[in-house]
Amino acid sequence: MPNMSPKKIPMPEQNPNERIKNFLEVALGYTEEMAVEEAQRCLQCKHRPCMSGCPVNVKIPEFIKLVAQRKFLEAYEKIKETNSLPAVCGRVCPQENQCEKVCVRGKKGESVGIGRLERFVADWYINNVHSKLDVPEKNNKKVAIIGSGPASLACAGDLAKMGYNVTIFEAFHEPGGVLVYGIPEFRLPKNIVKKEIDSLKEMGVEIKTNIVIGKIYSIDELMAEGYDAIFIGSGAGLPKFLGIPGENLNGVYSANEFLTRVNLMKAYKFPDYDTPVYVGKNVAVVGGGNVAMDAARSAKRLGAENVYIIYRRSKEEMPARLEEVNHAKEEGIIFNFLENPTKIIGTDDGWVKGIECIKMELGEPDLTGRRKPIAQEGTEHIIDVDSVIIAIGQGPNPLISSSTKELKTKKWGGIIIDEDTGATSKKGVFAGGDIVTGAATVILAMGAGKKAAEAIDNYLKNNN
């Protein structure tokens, strides 16, 4: 008999008053008992709407059934069939817009906690299984993957499973892309990312760090070195600024810089680690996406007393996950909706001392379907802050496209691909993730990486 409780088993979490003083993970994860109980809420629908909501086609009802039967290892193997990074996805996927959105249980009450169960299974495996994965038999084909974020890792995982010799090239000193430089420790612990990457290495994926493709090797040089196909998953790493006066004052950060200092370089452990970060007493974070939430919550943990999210539309239009917004609220982040910065004000010696904002009203829907914010003249006001973090999005990094002539890009820099295969305008070169779509989610990037892996397999079977 399924468990007919209308509500999910609640996720145990660190108390907000405690967690704002540390960078430890907020959500603590299900116990075995909780997981089994939650798994019993799944109705095992024949038509599996949840699976169609998953960009990497996790066999959701099957793995949940295995959890209900306490067959955790088998459940892990079931997820791993299609998903290379379950411990990551279980934490950062917007399940509410994907699998859980279409879950039948969600019609009357709450959907099954699919993400929580995925996380439980992945963590159970990490904590309990220490045997190595089977290494697939290798064929004689080589694939180069540029970047080591979610699109690249998903692509690498699938290609390795098919027997390809996969080499990942990463510009930073550590692999993981946005999973290590962008998403904070308290939402995605870096040892979890490391474990997932280690499991790819066990499968034979080679990772070369400190290699900036576009500088040290061009795409053509990689091909000349004997790579039969190339996947570009170099992400959306180019920070956008507001273009308002005062943006170069000391104390103004792009969210990329702020988060990279904190996450990748571990500035939250300064001076034990050498990289510093400046926060001050009052912080303004401009933007309403997940990156803005991550920056705001990090600033709070670094000791800021007042952290303001400044967003030009209202709560309804915010692109951030509801769960993240709620976490931020619990932690005392102040939301200034319908406000837009007009300038950043500095002290005589060039440090931030305030941000001038103007009130906005929502007008008619724009091209994105969201109501367009309109400035209300004469409503300018100043908020006293010591630092400003700009989190209004990132563009694709142009390093590779600008150094590869045949690679066609859109006006805003995204690489143009065939939607079905991920093939670019250059033969043997595929692309996916944020470098194609602009900044999106981890799971969409993984879906693109997966699709490209399949297309690369087809390409290499038919062209050689």
Added chain:
Amino acid sequence: MFEIVKKRILNSQVKLMDIYAPHIAKKAEPGQFIIFRVNEKGERVPLTIADFHREKGTVTIIFQELGKSTKELGALNEGDTILDFVGPLGVASEFGHVKKAAVVGGGLGAAIAYPQAKKLNSLGTEVHTIIGFRNKDLIILEEEMKAVSNKQFVTTDDGSNGTKGFVTDVLKKLIEEGNQYDLVIATGPLIMMKAVSNLTRPYNIKTIVSMNPIMIDGTGMCGGCRVTVGGEIKFACVDGPDFDGHKVDFDEAIRRQNMYKKHETESVTKHQCKLGGGNNA
């Protein structure tokens, strides 16, 4: 891991190291930079490439021991390794056809000026080098620079060697004497590059400066290295590090350079305490 294959002490504060990194040595060009990280807890620090040897596979860096990271690097010896070394980053210097150039290096900037002078010299340009230091004990690369210059001028602030005064004094004199430079390259402290740019502006001599702001990734990702050039925001790591000296907002750059002064002091103090403790033990 990257091995230090050569270490030379140039003066009491400045050291030279050849790092074995054949893939970088193969691609490096004058004007580009690398980022190093000594160990797991270290900062990513950008340094301009001072020289490279494609056959030996080495990249030369010259650095002043200012912060914790450069002190840690300086404490290492030949045969030791550093954890990370990535490059070549940034855009290589583009000179075009230059008949006569003045290459001006202030202090450690002489190390950055050297590959530029060497390159121009190899292209057949008449090269005048002007290198300036606070006093005679701090002079570096005098012989190396001489070898790639048609004329060399050395200044010291206190007159303990060469001409007493600043590099700008010599450059001004040379220009006024009728030397027709079609390019001036200035590398060194921001204040010195600003002074050179201000000097050459009325003469309308093309002036290239090499910016070395605070950065993390060096690939255009963090935007920490932004510099205002001709009213536009540029990223020194991918748009530079070379810029038109007449267009750079130096005052802003100087201010941004000091962003972490307090943190640096804290970091160095802690480092010295540790070193001190080690010595006493």
